[in-house]
Structure formats: C-alpha cells, structure tokens
Amino acid sequence: MDYEVIVPDELENEFNKFVKKLDKNSQSRIEKEIDLLEKHGLSLPMPYSKKIDSTFWELRTTGRQKMRILYCFDKQKIFLLNWFIKKTKKLPLQELNTAHKRLHLTYHL
Numbered sequence: 001m002d003y004e005v006i007v008p009d010e011l012e013n014e015f016n017k018f019v020k021k022l023d024k025n026s027q028s029r030i031e032k033e034i035d036l037l038e039k040h041g042l043s044l045p046m047p048y049s050k051k052i053d054s055t056f057w058e059l060r061t062t063g064r065q066k067m068r069i070l071y072c073f074d075k076q077k078i079f080l081l082n083w084f085i086k087k088t089k090k091l092p093l094q095e096l097n098t099a100h101k102r103l104h105l106t107y108h109l
Helices: 009-021 024-043 093-107
Strands: 004-006 049-051 057-060 067-074 077-085
Touching: 004 024, 009 024, 009 077, 009 093, 024 057, 024 067, 024 077, 067 093, 077 093
Parallel strands: 004 077
Antiparallel strands: 049 057, 057 067, 067 077
C-alpha cells in the first residue's frame, strides 16, 4: 500500500535548503529512505523508522551524516515536519517540540 509523503507548503523551502546542504551521498540516502516510507508507511521497521511518541516517528539515516526526519501520519498521508542532523545520542527535545509546534500551526490541531 503506497502512502503520500507531504512537506507542508510553508516548510518546503526550508526542507529543500536542508537537503541541498547535504553531501550527495546523504541526499541519495534521504531520497531512498523517503521512498521506503512511501512504500511501507507504518510498517517501515528499524533501523529505518522508529516511533518516538504518541504522535511522531523518526526516519533515520546513517552514514557520515546521521539525519533524522520527524513525521506523523493521517490515514494514507505522511507529513514531514522537522529534519536535522543528529549530533547527540538522544533525540533533542527542542527538535521534537519544533515538530509538535509545526503540526499545530500547519494543521491547527
């Protein structure tokens, strides 16, 4: 079952800038991981995806640059709401808070 991956319009420029700043290998990995997310949705297993709270999952990429994309679901739609290069072992609370704020501002929940 295919899912639709969406970056909200108001965040699209920021997401594109983030991806363009990455090295070519990292750009390819992000594209591959998003393709996997589109194909598998909620059933995408570790090490690619991990549920982090009642609302959000993280798309996980490894390699020289460890990137995370925080996302949530609504039926067959997946909303990418925050992205960053992971520099610490634990998910920074600030990044999770940013994803929650964006969810509420974008979708008025």
